Amino acid sequence: MNSNTSPIGIFDSGFGGLTVFKEIEKLLPQYDYLYLGDNARAPYGPRSFETVYHYTREAVQWFFDQGCPLVLLACNTASAKALKNIQQLDLPKMADPTRRVLGVIRPTTEVLGQFTQTGKVGVLGTSGTVRSNSYPIEMEKYWPDVEVFQQACPLWVPLIESNEHEGDGADYFVKKYLDQLFAQEKGIDTLLLGCTHYPLLLPKLKQHIPAHVTLVAQGEIVAKSLVDYLDRHPEMEARLSKGGDHRFCTTDDPLGFRKQAEVILGREIKAAGVHL
Template sequence: MNSNSAPIGIFDSGYGGLTVFREIEKLLPQYDYLYLGDNARAPYGPRSFETIYQYTWQAVQWFFRKGCPLVILACNTASAKALRNIQQLDLPKTDDPSRRVLGVIRPTTEVLGQYTQSGKVGVLGTAGTIRSESYPTELKKYWPEVQVYQQACPLWVPLIEGGEHHAPGADYFVKKYLGQLFAQDQGIDALLLGCTHYPLMLDKLREHIPAGVCLVVQGEIVAKSLVDYLARHPGMESRLSKGGEHRFCTTDNAADFERQAGFFLGREIEASTVQL
């Protein structure tokens, strides 16, 4: 990307945001994109509110320095624990308060109620996302009649990033967390994968969820929401560069990132290591 590029920034604590990027790229291939995984400090899920907020704001500022007028937090934990402060407290104080930072929780909750017939939705996520209560809070705004049941799945991200999510040993932890969720209410008929890593476990999850339960994946939802956002904000859309270029960065080892990213994207990429 040249110095005049104004790419869309996509951020995740690690690799999970690539599942969101993949869907955004399908619908909006004409734009330039800059992806950053903060792998050196991942996972974010177990960390405190203050730490997640600090890390996420550092990353957002890095995107701004790289010319991104729009940043997508393609990470449920960052969206849950940092987005509000960044939008309300930090952006107005920057040298360009017209820049925008968007998350994945709001667009998901806007449509989540469409996936349930029983009015009972389950949310699977990291410990940080579940503790934040962001999904129950946001869902009440759009679907007040829907009941939300949550379950933290702290070992799923390590399994995925360790390449063990298809191994037989993963079944134990899949059944454990699903069992704890459905023990809360057997009537749950829609199951949100509230972590962008979890789509890599779709096949494994389908083996163990009850018949008739709908699995809801965020990537396509967020991508469609971004299409709508840009249509409603032509001022922002006109600022974005359209060369179809992609750049991938990590705060850790670039070779490791390239290898893992191939599993998430289904293709080879080149990455570079950066410091925030």
């Protein structure tokens, strides 16, 4: 990727955003992409509003410095705790206020109600996402008749970031949080994986949920929403470079990031280390 490109920036606290990038790449392969995982400071879930906002704002500025006119926060915690302030307070003050930052919560809630028959949806998320109440608030706007039950899963992201999510030890914590959620409401028939890391736990999750419950991951939803956004904003679409180039960066060890990213994406990649 050369210095004259204008890639789409995709940000996550770690590896989880790669599950979103993978789906975006399928639908929009022609664009250039720049991915950043803040692995050195993951997980974001337990951190305060102020800290997540500070970290995310640093990342967004880094993307802008790399020439990205459009940045997607492929992280529910960052979307819940930082997106609104960045959109309303920071962007208008920047040298180029036409740049845009998008999140994953709104596009998810716009369609989530379509999956439930009982009108009872469970949301599995980080502690930060659950505490923000972003999903109940947004669901009330689009699906006021749907009840939302939330469950924080604070150990799932650390398991994934440490590559322990496929081991037998992960089963205990998967079942623990699922049991706590269904103890709130047995009629839940739809489960949202409200963290982009969680699709990496799908094999474990399917072992511990009833067969009739629908699991909803965000990757395809967010990818389709991005397609729609670019269709509705031709002025932004025209600014994006189209070379099919991909660049992957991490704030932690590039070798460790590359190994995990290659498993998720199913192909070889190169990764670089950066400092925010």
